[in-house]
Amino acid sequence: QSVLTQPPSMSGTPGQRVTISCSGSTSNIGRNTVNWYQQFPGTAPKLLIYRGDQRRSGVPDRFSGSKSGTSASLAISGLQSGDEADYYCAAWDDSPNGRWVFGGGTKLTVL
């Protein structure tokens, strides 16, 4: 069971906006940085968003991140077929020692 909670799957149609949620606690999302990753089958994850809402250089502005309290969200607008992938949230967790924690991943299907 993952420390951060994401929906296992989501779907959308081309052009639609989808939002993937990530729920945590005060020891991770509540007071630390949140990253979002995109992973295609057979490849390494790629960082999309860091520090909750900062887009990595080169990432289209269709991708945006936000954080509120102990939850974070990744929004993808103008959905494209090439966005079909697995998405993971990650956050630094302070307890009991330092560690990174991940969500279980969300498989996004573009219908």
Add this chain to the structure above:
Amino acid sequence: EVQMEDSGGGLVQPGGSLRLSCVVSGYTFSIYEMNWVRQAPGKGLEWVSYISSSGETIYYADSVKGRFTISRDNAENSLFLQLNSLRAEDTAVYYCVGSGYEPMKYWGQGSQVTVSS
């Protein structure tokens, strides 16, 4: 361009050992934190271990504590993970992950570790 070359994976029997390496180029390795993250077949990402830029601060996931050892050689731009007392549940692709200004930004291509008799 930052490149992170993972190596050292393979097939090992339960109870055996492996040493993973990650050589980094195009990046000021010595000033950044590093991590190992693994992904079991068909599963999600699992953080394994963290090491500070100097190597003085180290953290491990409970699942590997006492069996795995992370280390780094800043003179050689290299990160290591010694895996001992391997179990079937350690079977995964292991990624070395480097931070820059952005935490956990750079990922290697991954090394496959298979634990099986």
